[in-house]
Amino acid sequence: MIVTIIGIGLIGGSMALCLREKGLAARVVGVEANAAHAAKALELGIVDEILPLEEAIEISDTVIVSVPVTTATKVVMTVLDKVKNQVVLDVGSTKADLCREADLHPNRGRFVATHPMWGTEFSGPEAATIHAFAGKALVICDQQKSDPDALEMVENMYRSLGMHLLNMDSGMHDIHTAYISHISHITSFALANTVLEKEREEDAIFELASGGFESTVRLAKSNADTWVPVFMQNKENVLDVLNEHITQLRKFKASLEKENWDYLRELIEHANKIKRILK
């Protein structure tokens, strides 16, 4: 099939590489507003050509929208305006607003809302990798709104990439991802800012940084262009979990201030229960 990918960054670029590697895309067309990214995607062989949106849609069987989530709604609506029997999917980290809008479109059935639960802290076409997606979860939201043939095509595509599929209501998706993904990014950004604020000796950070620090602060390298839109779209859920997180940190603070070591132990042992869930 011929696949158009709108937005050739980390996720869009990795989709291009993986679809080609699995023999699912005979030809990959890129649509990319950023000229430097477009040139880089061509140079790296991620896409076969860069075309304007309309031309790209016309010749494609499948259109994948992989742009920041605040732009995704508008782009998906524009693409749906132009499709006949093509399948359109997005790969963004928030879903409620997008699906609410898409539900109003006469071509809603051609659209499948998906979220591959994979990413890294890097961005742009240089960050794209064929080592993406396999073994990770793929969430399809409000699947009953998609035409059966479109849904089946998308499900088969992701299964071929080695992902395990989950169905979820788009509103529930945004609640769960606030807990599972979005808050991790905020804590990591805030931790980086904490260390940069307090630790003026950068050499000491560099030399002492152990695996534990690197793993908790890794996400702080993530791109503002991707994440500001995610937090904008998922503001209420993220604030809810952020308030809870500050409350939890205050419990640690209180246990230290009061030298209540039994309480500190309780807090840690409660946290250890995450082992039940994540081996």
Place this chain on the structure above:
Amino acid sequence: MIVTIIGIGLIGGSMALCLREKGLAARVVGVEANAAHAAKALELGIVDEILPLEEAIEISDTVIVSVPVTTATKVVMTVLDKVKNQVVLDVGSTKADLCREADLHPNRGRFVATHPMWGTEFSGPEAATIHAFAGKALVICDQQKSDPDALEMVENMYRSLGMHLLNMDSGMHDIHTAYISHISHITSFALANTVLEKEREEDAIFELASGGFESTVRLAKSNADTWVPVFMQNKENVLDVLNEHITQLRKFKASLEKENWDYLRELIEHANKIKRILK
């Protein structure tokens, strides 16, 4: 040489395995108060034998103290009471209190205060691994207080394990590790408690958990027996950095509440500066 290791957990056990693997320890003697750990360490071949403290010290060239940091001071002092020309070192995560006490001991010169900047979220002898230490930093504190021969022996030992050596004042060590290591554990424990509090659907956590979540919450599996003592010993420094961290999180909260997306972008781009330090 014959090495005694007091406390055969993650760090002590890994030291035993690595020293033997590099041909540095002809015989490893364990001293272990926990009978189950002692049996496990023998069963796994981590130690050649388990002996009472006094007997172990008597036949050893080197004594490594690898017990929780609140116990370490007392154990180091007891060992220093009994040594003649043996070298004594500890491998704990806090140093100021221990070094202050050790400075009062007539055998202070035989003691070298060290902190290998390596660990995992697992504990006990089962967690010990030969894949420890190499490529990581080793901090030696207040090295001028150690006898030159003891210092040289310890430096050579850690170099043979593939570590790069740093010298640091014991007080500065505790300040730096609060930023680089201890706060990461608190944020991770608090994040686990946040998710466990808010996300009642454990299946959703399990199924959706992506690499980002796993890496920020990994340290939440860490052992209370190790970490309560670290926080007890380094209370003031940890509180200082924890207060700053809560302040930083409040900035994210404020930017979301006020929908000040420019400010949110600034916060994220400031956090991105951690890239300069951690590649």
